[in-house]
Amino acid sequence: MAEILIKGVAKSFGSFTALHSIDLTIADQEFMVLLGASGCGKTTLLRIIAGLESPTQGEVWIGGKRVDQLPPRERGIAMVFQNYAVFPHLTVYENIAFGLRMKKLPQAEVDTRVKRTAELMHIEQLLKRYSGQLSGGQRQRVAVARALAMEPDVILMDEPLSNLDALLRLEMRAELKGVLANSKTTTIYVTHDQVEAMSLADRISVMNGGHIVQAASPVEVYRNPAARFVGSFIGNPPMNFLPATRNGDGRYHVAGIALDGPSQGGAKLEFAIRPEDLTIAAGGLKATARVIEPLGAHTLVTSEVDGKLFRAVLDSDLKVAPGDELSLVPKPDRVRWFDLETSKAVN
Known part of the structure; x- marks a missing residue:
């Protein structure tokens, strides 16, 4: 032993x-x-x-x-x-x-x-x-x-x-x-x-x-x-992060969209999502494509969301060009939340 x-x-x-x-x-x-x-x-x-x-x-x-x-x-x-x-x-x-x-x-x-x-x-x-x-x-x-x-x-x-x-x-x-x-x-x-x-x-x-x-x-x-x-260090590209604020409806508002968050979370948290856990659909985060990097089966799109860099790994069949306006929807079960003060995960 x-x-x-x-x-x-x-x-x-x-x-x-x-x-x-x-x-x-x-x-x-x-x-x-x-x-x-x-x-x-x-x-x-x-x-x-x-x-x-x-x-x-x-x-x-x-x-x-x-x-x-x-x-x-x-x-x-x-x-x-x-x-x-x-x-x-x-x-x-x-x-x-x-x-x-x-x-x-x-x-x-x-x-x-x-x-x-x-x-x-x-x-x-x-x-x-x-x-x-x-x-x-x-x-x-x-x-x-x-x-x-x-x-x-x-x-x-x-x-x-x-x-x-x-x-x-x-x-x-x-x-x-x-x-x-x-x-x-x-x-x-x-x-x-x-x-x-x-x-x-x-x-x-x-x-x-x-x-x-x-x-x-x-x-x-x-x-x-x-x-x-850990979220920022593990993964290439790393996780995306955006500020989140809980409003009177009990939901967290992130760059113009409302999401269900942790019930024990404070008034302000940080929303996090991995780039591969985003899809293009209506009602998502409003993003402006800045840099397009073809990676074979996938395309890495570096965009801007609410003034911050935001990356998405998309299917290479989707045609995206710099300057395109995108609507990026996070997969609900893949969203993670972090406390702004301690930086620890909030479940």
């Missing part, structure tokens, strides 16, 4: 607070992604779990054992870095075997683990080659194989695909997800790429300013953001 408990973990560097009392539970064999922009604290949290940084306060537990005061080698973890950290002067076999030999395992056991993980990562034909002769994708496979060969309780991955080109990233994402699921290892994966996060994670922890804003499944994070930040 490799359940991970983060209890009240905070980290300060001088007067700067990188993490604010983080509480997070990661289930055994779960694939958790820490997602956020640069500087949000995700790598700092990963390094604290790894033992490369010490928390200013709080505790880290792995498999029912407190580890925040233990050295990295005693935590049952393996780490895959952004720059791969493979040794160019060693063969692929020697790179994968390096940690196993440091543990003084018998040679037969080393052979078995190296061959098994090399086959898992489809690099068994490269075992005799020096890693300095490999492509970026091959070196990344070696780094993952080396981590898996250690049979760790936990694998920590810090933006491991960021140095690969787009097509190779796509291939490696699919491969990583399958390999790590089969390895039955608990995985924590750091990225700023929301596509990686959505495609890989069992759950995503969205971070901002040293806080975890929401930890939930990819679908839940996308469809039901717990805060305005």
